[in-house]
Amino acid sequence: xxxxxxxxxxxxxxxxxxxxxxxxxxxxxxxxxxxxxxxxxxxxxxxxxxxxxxxxxxxxxxxxxxxxxxxxxxxxxxxxxxxxxxxxxxxxxxxxxxxxxxxxxxxxxxxxxxxxxxxxxxxxxxxxxxxxxxxxxxxxxxxxxxxxxxxxxxxxxxxxxxxxxxxxxxxxxxxxxxxxxxxxxxxxxxxxxxxxxxxxxxxxxxxxxxxxxxxxxxxxxxxxxxxxxxxxxxxxxxxxxxxxxxxxxxxxxxxxxx
Amino acid sequence: xxxxxxxxxxxxxxxxxxxxxxxxxxxxxxxxxxxxxxxxxxxxxxxxxxxxxxxxxxxxxxxxxxxxxxxxxxxxxxxxxxxxxxxxxxxxxxxxxxxxxxxxxxxxxxxxxxxxxxxxxxxxxxxxxxxxxxxxxxxxxxxxxxxxxxxxxxxxxxxxxxxxxxxxxxxxxxxxxxxxxxxxxxxxxxxxxxxxxxxxxxxxxxxxxxxxxxxxxxxxxxxxxxxxxxxxxxxxxxxxxxxxxxxxxxxxxxxxxxxxxxxxxxxxxxxxxxxxxxxxxxxxxxxxxxxxxxxxxxxxxxxxxxxxxxxxxxxxxxxxxxxxxxxxxxxx
Numbered sequence: 001x002x003x004x005x006x007x008x009x010x011x012x013x014x015x016x017x018x019x020x021x022x023x024x025x026x027x028x029x030x031x032x033x034x035x036x037x038x039x040x041x042x043x044x045x046x047x048x049x050x051x052x053x054x055x056x057x058x059x060x061x062x063x064x065x066x067x068x069x070x071x072x073x074x075x076x077x078x079x080x081x082x083x084x085x086x087x088x089x090x091x092x093x094x095x096x097x098x099x100x101x102x103x104x105x106x107x108x109x110x111x112x113x114x115x116x117x118x119x120x121x122x123x124x125x126x127x128x129x130x131x132x133x134x135x136x137x138x139x140x141x142x143x144x145x146x147x148x149x150x151x152x153x154x155x156x157x158x159x160x161x162x163x164x165x166x167x168x169x170x171x172x173x174x175x176x177x178x179x180x181x182x183x184x185x186x187x188x189x190x191x192x193x194x195x196x197x198x199x200x201x202x203x204x205x206x207x208x209x210x211x212x213x214x215x216x217x218x219x220x221x222x223x224x225x226x227x228x229x230x231x232x233x234x235x236x237x238x239x240x241x242x243x244x245x246x247x248x249x250x251x252x253x254x255x256x257x258x
Numbered sequence: 259x260x261x262x263x264x265x266x267x268x269x270x271x272x273x274x275x276x277x278x279x280x281x282x283x284x285x286x287x288x289x290x291x292x293x294x295x296x297x298x299x300x301x302x303x304x305x306x307x308x309x310x311x312x313x314x315x316x317x318x319x320x321x322x323x324x325x326x327x328x329x330x331x332x333x334x335x336x337x338x339x340x341x342x343x344x345x346x347x348x349x350x351x352x353x354x355x356x357x358x359x360x361x362x363x364x365x366x367x368x369x370x371x372x373x374x375x376x377x378x379x380x381x382x383x384x385x386x387x388x389x390x391x392x393x394x395x396x397x398x399x400x401x402x403x404x405x406x407x408x409x410x411x412x413x414x415x416x417x418x419x420x421x422x423x424x425x426x427x428x429x430x431x432x433x434x435x436x437x438x439x440x441x442x443x444x445x446x447x448x449x450x451x452x453x454x455x456x457x458x459x460x461x462x463x464x465x466x467x468x469x470x471x472x473x474x475x476x477x478x479x480x481x482x483x484x485x486x487x488x489x490x491x492x493x494x495x496x497x498x499x500x501x502x503x504x505x506x507x508x509x510x511x512x513x514x515x516x517x518x519x520x521x522x523x524x525x526x527x528x529x530x531x532x533x534x535x536x537x538x539x540x541x542x543x544x545x546x547x548x549x550x551x552x553x554x555x556x557x558x559x560x561x562x563x564x565x566x567x568x569x570x571x572x573x574x575x576x577x578x579x580x581x582x583x584x585x586x587x588x589x590x
Contacts (some may be wrong), residue, residue, distance in 0.1 A: 083374030
């Protein structure tokens with residue numbers, strides 16, 4: 001059973017990695033993770049390895065976000081646009097399992113992006129800045145732990161954004177709309193969390209906007225509006241389950257028409 | 259008391275049902291592979307398919323004929339589980355498409371409308387993709403199917419470089435991979451040249467005879483269906499208006515009528531009033547099988563009439579349907 005399901009995931013992976021587009025995106029991600037430390041090296045800035053990696057990661061995570069959102073938006077909507085959804089759904093598999101295989105494939109792509117960032121970014125930083133102590137552990141510097149934790153929290157944030165794209169892709173069958181709306185969320189969430197401030201509205205602390213970026217907890221155990229890490233994680237989990245449930249319900253029930 | 263009464267009623271009904279069923283089996287000697295039972299599709303208040311019921315026997319080519327928008331594709335989409343069924347049920351090889359979708363779907367291979375494949379993958383990888391979704395398809399089977407549809411070396415090229423005819427072939431290949439008991443083809447001849455249509459026809463005939471596969475094929479082209487199918491169902495405005503057997507189990511064309519050329523047509527018609535023989539074009543037209551034709555001949559000769567010729571008459575389907583629909587064409 002599990003082995004058979006792995007074959008579905010292998011199919012989804014084949015459809016992702018046999019496209020030129022995917023390799024262009026992964027190459028760009030690799031390039032920028034190597035190029036950022038190089039550019040910082042040319043500026044002769046007195047920085048240590050982990051600060052360089054933190055700076056690099058803070059930039060390349062946006063690339064990861066955009067690329068993962070593109071994959072997430074296309075993985076369901078693309079089948080509808082190409083008409084291949086018909087041949088996919090007439091196989092002896094429930095729609096829930098087919099959707100799940102797409103979701104697993106998406107998660108694997110996100111992990112690959114995070115792995116490329118970690119390996120390429122850290123390797124480039126080490127090569128160019130290994131002798132440099134810089135201002136490690138002083139103000140403004142980063143330790144190994146904090147920079148890796150930042151990668152973790154940023155990856156969680158990208159996961160939530162790409163899950164939104166995945167849901168919109170499933171509901172609207174339009175990859176353009178899914179990409180647009182989910183990236184809009186990523187870039188405007190700070191404005192919305194400013195407007196819907198929990199200091200002004202008690203209910204605002206339950207909004208997703210405030211909790212996607214967990215990196216605040218790296219500096220302080222208490223979140224921006226007095227809530228804790230556990231509270232934020234609970235909110236994230238509830239929203240993610242809700243998005244998955246909506247995607248599943250729409251995908252499983254929908255009539256596939258011309 | 260009411261409980262016992264209802265139980266008795268249920269048992270009575272079951273018995274009637276069993277008797278009815280048994281009768282049908284005896285009559286046909288075979289269980290149908292596919293049964294559509296009162297299938298209805300409504301979207302909001304619009305009825306797209308209205309109470310459609312028919313069976314498809316193993317090894318039979320069933321043609322589904324109707325103008326565009328009559329409900330052909332909607333029916334097919336319900337048969338393969340792409341659309342939900344508002345009322346009724348579809349049973350495939352004993353499994354309900356509503357309740358046991360996975361078991362029912364295992365037995366179906368289909369092309370729904372155009373065979374849209376993954377353009378950025380090679381033909382071979384497309385087949386590999388669908389092979390992974392079903393049990394027990396070996397690499398040898400994939401090669402065999404590629405050979406069968408005649409794609410040859412081009413199977414390793416990307417689908418985006420294929421012509422429409424090649425995509426059709428690849429579509430047929432993916433539908434046959436798992437040796438389905440039921441092959442569903444929606445407008446399969448669209449985009450095929452006459453040569454391709456002929457090949458497809460011969461191939462479907464072979465498939466039904468050698469592997470016992472049933473084929474369900476939809477089309478709006480009457481003449482094509484007439485050449486291809488054993489049985490034809492006609493759908494109009496969502497309703498099944500006729501089912502007609504065109505060929506015997508051996509693949510021989512069934513004749514609708516037989517014409518007797520006799521010296522006195524009126525006298526012959528009067529003599530055979532009991533079997534509703536009609537006079538037309540100075541000939542006597544009767545319906546019936548071989549034995550009945552022989553009996554009729556004996557009666558005519560016995561009554562002293564002279565029989566010059568006995569000929570089977572095939573009228574084109576188009577004429578028959580024109581008659582049935584009162585001059586309105588069944589196709590567009």
